[in-house]
Amino acid sequence: MTEYALILLSTILVNNFVLVKFLGLCPFMGVSRKLETAIGMALATTFVLTLSSVSSFLVNQYILAPLGIEFMRTIMFILVIAVVVQFTEMVVHKTSPLLYNVLGIFLPLITTNCAVLGVALLNVQEQHGFLQSLFYGFGAAVGFSLVLILFAAMREKIAAADVPEIFQGSAIALITAGIMSLAFMGFAGLIKV
Amino acid sequence: MLTVVVILLAVIAAIFGIILGYSAIRFKVEGNPVVDQIDSLLPQTQCGQCTFPGCRPYAEAIASGEAEINQCPPGGEATIIALADLLNVEVLPLNAEHGEAKQTKTVVTIDEQTCIGCTLCIQACPVDAILGAAKQMHTIITSECTGCDLCIPPCPVDCIHIVPIEQNLHNWKWPRPDGGHSAPKAS
Numbered sequence: 578m579t580e581y582a583l584i585l586l587s588t589i590l591v592n593n594f595v596l597v598k599f600l601g602l603c604p605f606m607g608v609s610r611k612l613e614t615a616i617g618m619a620l621a622t623t624f625v626l627t628l629s630s631v632s633s634f635l636v637n638q639y640i641l642a643p644l645g646i647e648f649m650r651t652i653m654f655i656l657v658i659a660v661v662v663q664f665t666e667m668v669v670h671k672t673s674p675l676l677y678n679v680l681g682i683f684l685p686l687i688t689t690n691c692a693v694l695g696v697a698l699l700n701v702q703e704q705h706g707f708l709q710s711l712f713y714g715f716g717a718a719v720g721f722s723l724v725l726i727l728f729a730a731m732r733e734k735i736a737a738a739d740v741p742e743i744f745q746g747s748a749i750a751l752i753t754a755g756i757m758s759l760a761f762m763g764f765a766g767l768i769k770v
Numbered sequence: 771m772l773t774v775v776v777i778l779l780a781v782i783a784a785i786f787g788i789i790l791g792y793s794a795i796r797f798k799v800e801g802n803p804v805v806d807q808i809d810s811l812l813p814q815t816q817c818g819q820c821t822f823p824g825c826r827p828y829a830e831a832i833a834s835g836e837a838e839i840n841q842c843p844p845g846g847e848a849t850i851i852a853l854a855d856l857l858n859v860e861v862l863p864l865n866a867e868h869g870e871a872k873q874t875k876t877v878v879t880i881d882e883q884t885c886i887g888c889t890l891c892i893q894a895c896p897v898d899a900i901l902g903a904a905k906q907m908h909t910i911i912t913s914e915c916t917g918c919d920l921c922i923p924p925c926p927v928d929c930i931h932i933v934p935i936e937q938n939l940h941n942w943k944w945p946r947p948d949g950g951h952s953a954p955k956a957s
Contacts, residue, residue, distance in 0.1 A: 640782070646775050653782070660786045664793055671797035 581712045586767075588716030594692045595724045596754075596761040601692030605725055606750060608683060610736075615729030617676070618683045619722030621665070625687045626696060626721070629654075629661045630714020633697035634707060647701075654697045662688045692721055728757065805833045811852045815844045816896040817918030819869045824896065838862060843869035844918060875935045877915040878922065882907050884929035891921035891930060 594600045601622075608618045633654045641647050666684045670677045677684075687693060696717045700710045731753055740749050808829035815825070820841035822828040831837035832853070839853040840862040847864065854861040864870070880891075880900075887905040899915045902908030922930050935941065 636782075640778075644774070644778065646778070649775060649779065652779070656779075656783060656786065660790060663790055667790075667793050667797040670799055674799075 581708065584709060584712045585716040585719070588713060589720040589723060590761070590764040591767055593720045593724060593761050593764075594695065594717045595721055596758040598695070600695040601690050601721055604683070604686065604690055605728065606747075606754070609725055609729040609732050609750075612726070612729045612733055614683065615725050617680045619725050620676075621669075621680050621684050622687055622690065622693075623715070623718035623722055625658075625662055625665055626693055626718035627711065627715045628665070629658045629693055630696050630700060630710050630717075631707070632661060633657045634700055634705065634710035637701055650698065650701065651694075654694055658693050658697070659688050692717060724757065724761070728754065805829050807856060808832050808853065811849060811856065812842060813845045813849065813916075815916035815918045817844055817916065817920055818896055819843050819918065819920075821868070832857070838865065840865045841868045844916070876917045876932045877912050877935055878910055878917070878919065878930050879912075879933055880908050880910055881929040881931065882909065884927050886927055888926060890924040890926065894921045894924045896920060
């Protein structure tokens with residue numbers, strides 16, 4: 578149990594995918610302008626990331642490894658991720674039209690979130706088992722959601738603040754992200770994984 | 771080796787395709803079929819003369835009984851008859867509140883000498899058929915114009931004129947045999 582708790586803690590705070598590993602930066606910058614859309618994106622990404630982490634583990638373990646064609650990993654994982662995203666979109670559209678309208682275009686965009694592929698590949702690299710993959714994917718997703726929502730909340734405040742003209746727009750957003758990243762680096766001293 | 775990989779990839783992609791295809795049927799979202807049918811009868815000018823913001827909202831309003839079938843001037847009598855046929859209701863005369871039906875298809879042109887570049891007509895256009903910017907001369911993209919004439923009232927210098935569409939080899943169509951019982955299509 579401690580092991581899984583450590584994986585969660587590690588992926589959410591210490592090795593945060595966005596601010597420490599610098600994966601999935603485009604949705605981080607792109608969808609963080611409003612808190613509402615950020616929360617929607619966070620929910621959708623959490624679902625997809627967890628599911629694709631597990632399913633790409635299964636594909637790797639039971640299809641690629643026995644046949645000795647691990648070099649097909651990247652293309653295979655992209656295929657799996659695309660299918661999972663499509664499937665998620667259909668299920669959400671059917672079960673919750675409201676959520677579907679809130680997520681809108683962000684749902685298909687998750688396919689191109691490099692954190693999703695990154696998690697799948699890191700699972701293989703670190704030789705995670707099934708449950709470890711599950712927790713790794715979920716932790717990465719929660720970490721992504723956490724910083725995305727925090728960042729969106731900050732950007733809403735910044736939008737109302739008196740920012741010097743040369744820093745307005747993307748500049749101040751990037752500086753904010755940098756400072757957040759510095760702050761998250763501080764968690765590196767918390768535990769050693 | 772390579773053959774195995776290619777075949778395997780194809781097989782797995784096919785399996786995923788089947789799964790997605792099945793779930794597309796299984797999780798199919800039921801739209802309202804009546805709305806679709808009504809929408810397909812409307813002329814798709816998106817002019818808003820029916821007081822609804824476009825043809826689709828008007829179709830939804832008809833389907834839910836909030837609107838009469840006689841509020842569509844661009845469609846004219848032909849659309850009303852087709853809607854009455856579809857919904858099994860009485861044919862009503864066109865409601866004059868919403869405008870009059872046109873006999874011929876028209877588009878608008880901007881007199882570019884007079885245009886002052888105020889952008890008011892651009893905001894009024896429901897189909898983005900007007901090209902221009904503030905203090906720049908505007909022009910109409912004739913192939914996009916649906917002839918709804920919504921841009922004429924906002925123009926402060928009256929530089930927008932209605933012109934009938936000339937028939938030529940490219941837009942000529944066979945005349946309708948049944949006197950216009952089927953709905954006119956947007957061209």
